[in-house]
Amino acid sequence: MGRGSCGYHRLVAVGKPQTMRDSPDPARVAGALERWFAHAARDLPWRTTPRDPYRSLVSELMAQQTQIARVVEKFAPFIDRFPTVHALAAAPEDDVLAAWSGLGYYRRARLLQACARAIVADHAGRVPETPAELKALPGIGDYTAGAIASIVFDRPEPAVDGNVVRVLLRVHNADLPQDAPSTKRWATDHARELAVAAESPGALAEALMELGATVCTPGSPKCDACPITDLCAARAAGTTGTIPAPKARTNVSVLHCASVLDADARGRLLVERRPDTGMWAGLWQAPTLESSDTEATAGDVRAFVGAGSVEIAEEFDHKTTHRLVRFRVWRSSGARAGRSRVRRSPAQIAQLGISNPQRRILLGG
DNA sequence: CACGCGTGGAA
DNA sequence: TTTCCAAGCGT
DSSP states (O other), X not given: OOSSOOTTSOGGGTTSOGGGOSSOOHHHHHHHHHHHHHHHOOOOTTOXXXXXXXXXXXXXXXXXXXXXXXXXXXXXXXXXXXXXHHHHHHSOHHHHHHHHTTSSOTHHHHHHHHHHHHHHHHSTTOOOOSHHHHHTSTTOOHHHHHHIIIIXXXXXXXXXXXXXXXXXXXXXXXXXXXXXXXXXXXXXXXXXXXXXXXXSHHHHHHHHHHHHHHTSOSSSOOGGGOXXXXXXXXXXXXXXTTSSOOOOOOOOEEEEEEXXXXXXXXXXXXXXXXOSSSTTTTOEESOEEEESSSOOOHHHHHHHXXXXXXXXXXXXXXXXXXXXXXXXXXXXXXXXXXXXXXXXOHHHHTTSOBOHHHHHHHHOO
């Protein structure tokens, strides 16, 4: 790598010692990360040798905006239930949602199945290799396309997730807003430089994310354990505590949910399927009355399920990133099943796609 | 483009 | 306890 010949060097940095540069040599950064990853990589169930395209696809969709520890819990049962892209494509959607239960962001489950179906229909059942082909598939955006192209097929493509943005902002000591689209483009340019400079782009991509997840963490980065601490501009400048700046906070709105538990003589409960859009789309639940302002009264609940009497059984709060969902569970008897409300045994309910609060309501905490 | 979409571990 | 936010995507 020519020292003064690369366009990413800032003029002011040329000629200074490596540790003083704002933008370190990509080849040195990539090499150090790859050597570190060779021995520091966590043993994750989808990290087979070589990487398997289908397992990687499933793990990447599960990992979107989700911590790896959560994904590890769900991955093996999901693969056992849907061992191949063909099995996933052919499965009932309810089975996919059931296997996804508890992971959150349930739209991903349906997008993953749509993706599997598109791979079977348009790619002869093989995961495509190029970012353009990958991005054309449901559920696959910039990050996931780059991740599969690089990690599975070892192509020199950038895979920019939240970890990678944070690592690169620090490596370059760049005080840019973490969640701005312009920052993502900036990070993508630098990630591509590293991918091109790497011996194995796949190992480099995983190493960058792994570093962000385990060493270059948001709060207090473990710089003493970092393989590129000597190449890090934020470390040199003492700004690892302030770069990146905290993300903007979002407002939390309140939603009131009155859910009705109505068991028949055989202990079967009334359940209904949620709409295809919005929160917990397509999942099953006890019949639930939602309102953003006022709480439902006993009269509201009686009319809602057609029961003679109702009583409050339990109350609890469920917090999501953007909402506080206040659940009030009512117990009733004699409510009628109908076109959209059916009776299911607890064993049957356990096989449906349901949210965590509904699991608590229907199957106990 | 800004927003909606879940969950739970860590600080 | 409260706050933050994670291997993002689609609209």
